Amino acid sequence: MSVAELKERHMATTETVNALRERLKQKRQSLLDTDVAGYARSQGKSAVSFGPTDLVCCRTLQGHSGKVYSLDWTSEKNRIVSASQDGRLIVWNALTSQKTHAIKLPCAWVMTCAFSPTGQSVACGGLDSLCSIFNLNSPTDRDGTLPVSRVLSGHKGYVSSCQYVPDEETHLITSSGDQTCVLWDITTGLRTSVFGGEFQSGHTADVLSVSINASSSRLFVSGSCDGTARLWDTRVASRAVRTFHGHEGDVNAVKFFPDGNRFGTGSDDGTCRLFDIRTGHELQVYFQQHADNEVPHVISIAFSISGRLLFAGYTNGDCYVWDTLLAKVVLNLGSVQDSHTGRVSCLGLSADGSALCTGSWDENLKIWAFGGHRRVI
The missing domain is CATH 1.20.5 (Single alpha-helices involved in coiled-coils or other helix-helix interfaces)
Structure with a gap:
């Protein structure tokens, strides 16, 4: 032929x-005869009442001299690690705003960072196509620099996201511009499994984000520039379990819903979406119309511990708090006092759900505390 x-x-x-x-x-x-919001309205549900005093900025973390790209909380809630264009990782005490570590990176172009489950190590990756691991208990060298304890090498493109497997100090998953995700054995530094690449069911463009299912850590989802999100099972690397369509732009962020049966996405098309991993159906679209007809991209997302609230960071500096049940914006942190002045590039919720941290291109991180009964949402 x-x-x-x-x-x-x-x-x-x-x-x-x-x-x-x-x-x-x-x-x-x-x-699909209805969506989540339609069904909720038919049942007489009302939106969460959420005022500006229910979520207030209690402290600003200043110390980076470049755009903040990524952040992560420890499981014990009081420490945050952030990655910035200034080429440093900073570990913060969220209660006192003090810096416990300022790690100078071999490559300044860092894009992602993550705490290990015990909080003893941090991982980061970026344009050097490597994932570097730092043991926070290691002694510094003569220059006060914390040495790299392990380098995970194997990606052929930038490392866009990394996340430790829950309750495992020795395994993490990365996503990359080479269209793949990789499960790593940190002890050996070797790739355990590669997801995508030459496989037909893999992504066809850069993979931008991953989220591991806390209820079943063998499952994770990935979001890509190909406009899709894909569900993977670490036991079957040869093909994606399911592919989720609907977005009309890059999928910049993915995050599992607290129950593990659904996940959210954020995209360049200006929407967040909620998908069900069991049926493959899109359950809800979260979109706010703007008067100027400009559509800011969604860069980062997170759910409250109950899943009733969805936090979404946008390129225009807005940070919407969505009622996931009614698909309604109940608060915009970008319009309140002490808000960010640049795009909200990353955000995350503390383990107990009592505080939200946001990071921005304005070089700062902000911690937002929930007031009164809002702690349990």
């Missing part, structure tokens, strides 16, 4: 697949 014939057959097959995908999409939509 000639090359021309192969190309023609490939084009015909691609058209067939696209047509089947469109038919499947239409069939799924026909089965």
Whole structure:
């Protein structure tokens, strides 16, 4: 068979697949008679009453001299690690605002950071295509620099996201611009599994984010520039369990819902979406119309501990608090006093749900405390 014939057959097959995908999409939509908000309204549910004093900025963490790209909380709630364009990781005491570690990185172009489950180590990655591990208990060298304890090498593109497997100090998952995700054994520094790449069910563009299911740590989701999110099982690396369509732009952020049966996404198309991993259905779209018709991109998302609230950071500096049940914005942290002056590039909730931390291109991090009964939402 000639090359021309192969190309023609490939084009015909691609058209067939696209047509089947469109038919499947239409069939799924026909089965969805309502969304979460529609059903909630039919049951007489009302939106959460949320005022400016229910979530207030209690402290600003200043110390970075470049855009903040990533942050993570420890499981014991009182420490935060942040990564910045200034080429440093800073570990903060969230209660006192003091810096406990300021780690100078071998590569300044860092994009992601994460605490290990015990909080004894931090991982980071970026444009050097490596994931570097630092043991916070290691002694510093003569220059006061904390040495790298392990380097995970194998990606062929930038490392966009990293997350430790829950309750495991020795395994983490990374996502990359090489269109793959990788499960690593930190003890050996070797790749345990590669998800995507040459496999047909993998992403077809840069992978930007990952989220591991806390209820079943063998499952994780990934978001990509190909406009899809994919569900993976670490026991079956050869193919994605399910692919989720709906976004019309890069999927910048993914986050599992607290119950582990659903997950949220944030995209360049300006929407957040909620998907069910069991059915593959899109349950809800979260979108706020702007008067100027400009659509700010969603860069970061997080859920409250009950899942009733969705926090979303945008490129225009807004940080919306969504009522996930009614798909309604109940508060915009970008419009209150002490808000960020740049894009909200990262955010995360403390383990007990009592505080939210946001990081921004304005070089600062802010800790927002919930007041009164709002602590349990």
